Amino acid sequence: MAGEQIPAVVELKIPCRPEFVGVARLAMLGVASRMRFSYDDVEDIRLAVGEACTMAVERGAAAQKNDTVITINSEISEGKLSIEVWDEVGPMQETSQASESPEDLDPDEIGRVLMELLVDEFKVEPTPEGTLVRMVKYSG
Amino acid sequence: MNLKMNTRSINDGASLIDLEGEIDVYTAPNLKQQIINLLDEGVRHVTVNLTDVEYLDSTALGVLIGGLKRLRERDGSLDLICPNPRIKRVFEITGLDKIFDIYATEEEAVKRLQVKEGT
Numbered sequence: 001m002a003g004e005q006i007p008a009v010v011e012l013k014i015p016c017r018p019e020f021v022g023v024a025r026l027a028m029l030g031v032a033s034r035m036r037f038s039y040d041d042v043e044d045i046r047l048a049v050g051e052a053c054t055m056a057v058e059r060g061a062a063a064q065k066n067d068t069v070i071t072i073n074s075e076i077s078e079g080k081l082s083i084e085v086w087d088e089v090g091p092m093q094e095t096s097q098a099s100e101s102p103e104d105l106d107p108d109e110i111g112r113v114l115m116e117l118l119v120d121e122f123k124v125e126p127t128p129e130g131t132l133v134r135m136v137k138y139s140g
Numbered sequence: 141m142n143l144k145m146n147t148r149s150i151n152d153g154a155s156l157i158d159l160e161g162e163i164d165v166y167t168a169p170n171l172k173q174q175i176i177n178l179l180d181e182g183v184r185h186v187t188v189n190l191t192d193v194e195y196l197d198s199t200a201l202g203v204l205i206g207g208l209k210r211l212r213e214r215d216g217s218l219d220l221i222c223p224n225p226r227i228k229r230v231f232e233i234t235g236l237d238k239i240f241d242i243y244a245t246e247e248e249a250v251k252r253l254q255v256k257e258g259t
């Protein structure tokens with residue numbers, strides 16, 4: 001990282017379709033690798049961003065809005081990676097009550113659980129236009 | 141970013157699915173279809189080999205849970221072979237390691253399967 005300027009912003013837009021979620025994951029591997037994250041942390045970031053994109057793609061499929069885009073905005077700052085994943089697939093439907101058993105979790109719930117556990121800060125902000133997922137991971 | 145899948149028969153009622161690659165929202169439907177095909181063929185015990193899987197997400201977990209539920213309805217089982225700690229961790233942090241029987245090797249999984257079939 002010597003000589004590199006901080007902060008830096010990387011923005012990626014992908015089609016809101018299943019085959020492009022892997023592209024976002026690959027890009028996040030590159031972004032997270034620019035920072036002093038452990039191998040496990042980099043993998044956590046990759047999975048968390050994959051989950052955020054998957055949530056958007058599945059909501060997009062349900063709303064027949066797979067012609068929209070997902071924007072992934074990553075801000076690298078000293079010891080901190082802030083990621084925003086924003087979709088344009090319309091308002092979020094209320095999810096069912098939290099399940100008592102892991103066996104009864106649906107993939108959407110599992111995705112949320114994973115994101116909450118994999119990053120240090122996690123917030124979902126529904127808007128009429130779509131959903132914004134904010135995540136922060138601290139390095140070191 | 142692809143998922144390779146190979147299905148082997150262990151015996152009349154048991155099959156093993158070898159997976160290689162990434163299981164995500166794009167590829168998980170292929171795994172789901174394969175499990176449904178095995179159910180249609182009358183298979184009651186399915187073992188999914190995740191040894192060569194390098195990435196797995198919530199959609200993959202959803203497919204595996206769905207398969208497990210359908211097989212249990214037939215008094216069957218869906219077990220996993222998962223020696224990769226990185227992949228196993230996804231099951232552990234979601235609590236799903238308590239739902240699935242997870243083995244480190246194929247030999248161990250097949251041995252336990254024979255015990256299950258015998259009961």
